Amino acid sequence: MADGTAMKAGNKTIGARLRIVLKPDIAIGPGKADILQGIRDTGSIAAAGRRMGMSYKRAWLLVETLNGYFQAPLVESSRGGRSRGGAKLTPTGDLVLDSYRRMEALTEGVVAEEMETLRQLLPDTAQK
Amino acid sequence: MADGTAMKAGNKTIGARLRIVLKPDIAIGPGKADILQGIRDTGSIAAAGRRMGMSYKRAWLLVETLNGYFQAPLVESSRGGRSRGGAKLTPTGDLVLDSYRRMEALTEGVVAEEMETLRQLLPDTAQK
DNA sequence: TCTCGATATGTTTTACGGTACATATTTAGA
DNA sequence: TCTAAATATGTACCGTAAAACATATCGAGA
Numbered sequence: 001m002a003d004g005t006a007m008k009a010g011n012k013t014i015g016a017r018l019r020i021v022l023k024p025d026i027a028i029g030p031g032k033a034d035i036l037q038g039i040r041d042t043g044s045i046a047a048a049g050r051r052m053g054m055s056y057k058r059a060w061l062l063v064e065t066l067n068g069y070f071q072a073p074l075v076e077s078s079r080g081g082r083s084r085g086g087a088k089l090t091p092t093g094d095l096v097l098d099s100y101r102r103m104e105a106l107t108e109g110v111v112a113e114e115m116e117t118l119r120q121l122l123p124d125t126a127q128k
Numbered sequence: 129m130a131d132g133t134a135m136k137a138g139n140k141t142i143g144a145r146l147r148i149v150l151k152p153d154i155a156i157g158p159g160k161a162d163i164l165q166g167i168r169d170t171g172s173i174a175a176a177g178r179r180m181g182m183s184y185k186r187a188w189l190l191v192e193t194l195n196g197y198f199q200a201p202l203v204e205s206s207r208g209g210r211s212r213g214g215a216k217l218t219p220t221g222d223l224v225l226d227s228y229r230r231m232e233a234l235t236e237g238v239v240a241e242e243m244e245t246l247r248q249l250l251p252d253t254a255q256k
Numbered sequence: 257t258c259t260c261g262a263t264a265t266g267t268t269t270t271a272c273g274g275t276a277c278a279t280a281t282t283t284a285g286a
Numbered sequence: 287t288c289t290a291a292a293t294a295t296g297t298a299c300c301g302t303a304a305a306a307c308a309t310a311t312c313g314a315g316a
Contacts, residue, residue: 012152016231019145020239022247029145046262055305060264070249077263080313084261092249099242103144106238111148111231118227119150121198121220174292183275188294205293208283212291259316269306274299281294286287 016111018104026069028100035062036089036097039075044086063087070096144239146232154197156228163190164217164225167203172214191215198224 019029038048038059049059067073074093079085089097147157166176166187177187195201202221207213217225 012149014149014151016235017147017149017155017157018235018239019147020243020246021140021142021145022243022250023142024140026250027145028246044262056263057265057306058304064264071251072249078313079263079311080261082314084314085263085312086261087263096246096249099246103239103242106242107144107146107235110234110238111146114227114231114234115148115150118148118224121200121224122150122154123199172292184293185276185295186274192294206283207281207293208291210284212284213282213293214291215293257316260313262312264311265309267306267308269304271302271304273302275301276297276299278297279295282292283290286289 016104016107016115018100018107020100020103022069028066028069028096032062032066033097033100033104035059036066036074036093036100039063039087040089040094040097043088045075045077048087066093144232144235144243146228146235148228148231150197156194156197156224160190160194161225161228161232163187164194164202164221164228167191167215168217168222168225171211171216173203173205176215194221194224 017030019027021027034052035045035048038051039045042048042051045059045063046056049056052059063075063077067075070092072092073090074096075087076090076093077085077087145158147155149155162180163173163176166179167173170176170179173187173191174184177184180187191203191205195203198220200220201218202224203215204218204221205213205215
């Protein structure tokens with residue numbers, strides 16, 4: 001990456017990263033969750049992608065994948081028109097995102113103490 | 129891969145996958161945990177690697193990385209001799225592995241219900 | 257009817273992770 | 287002193303995921 005914005009993720013912020021495997025090859029992790037979040041926040045796949053330093057192509061591909069996972073699509077998109085097109089979460093999309101965030105929070109909570117113990121074993125230089 | 133044994137992992141078994149980021153670029157996930165587990169079970173890096181369909185080189189590299197993370201190494205290895213060499217977990221190694229497994233279990237528990245809800249949204253064909 | 261910003265895809269190129277392969281080293285015991 | 291199996295590394299190669307690049311399409315409103 002050019003700047004220090006986006007990175008492979010998964011190794012940035014301290015904490016627990018959760019990946020939910022619903023079925024073989026059907027999984028949701030931080031990446032897909034963030035895309036959904038970005039679409040909810042910005043109202044567009046492109047903006048969501050930009051926000052997380054990801055090409056539109058890739059963002060769109062993730063959305064495509066997500067939409068294929070469930071019975072109903074998670075993201076609804078439109079082209080042209082007044083708003084020049086855009087995308088938003090469907091009720092199912094909202095549900096899935098909220099559910100993931102909830103699991104994330106629960107996990108974070110249940111893991112915090114144990115993590116602190118492990119952090120104690122790190123070299124002093126990297127301690128905090 | 130040639131056969132269907134080892135794969136990228138992370139998308140196989142249904143459930144929650146946990147990655148613990150202790151510091152930027154210092155993280156433990158299913159892969160490193162499994163290596164530690166394998167060494168504990170088999171007494172050798174090579175055997176551990178074989179068991180999970182991973183090249184010795186890669187397995188060794190992971191161990192190298194893990195040993196560099198903490199104040200004390202997690203894996204202690206020896207070469208030659210009666211046993212023809214081998215490797216085993218240090219007390220710290222045992223600690224870290226146990227801790228990770230504990231967090232995994234806790235996470236699995238706290239996430240189960242929400243996961244079931246999400247699974248309900250999958251297409252019938254992929255339902256169960 | 258022209259515009260503009262976003263969606264929707266296809267194609268090419270590049271970067272990187274990982275495997276494959278090769279070799280050196282270690283050391284108790286036969 | 288030769289062996290055997292595992293550790294310890296280096297290097298070359300390759301397949302794939304992601305980026306880069308290129309278009310095409312859409313459609314309300316100016």
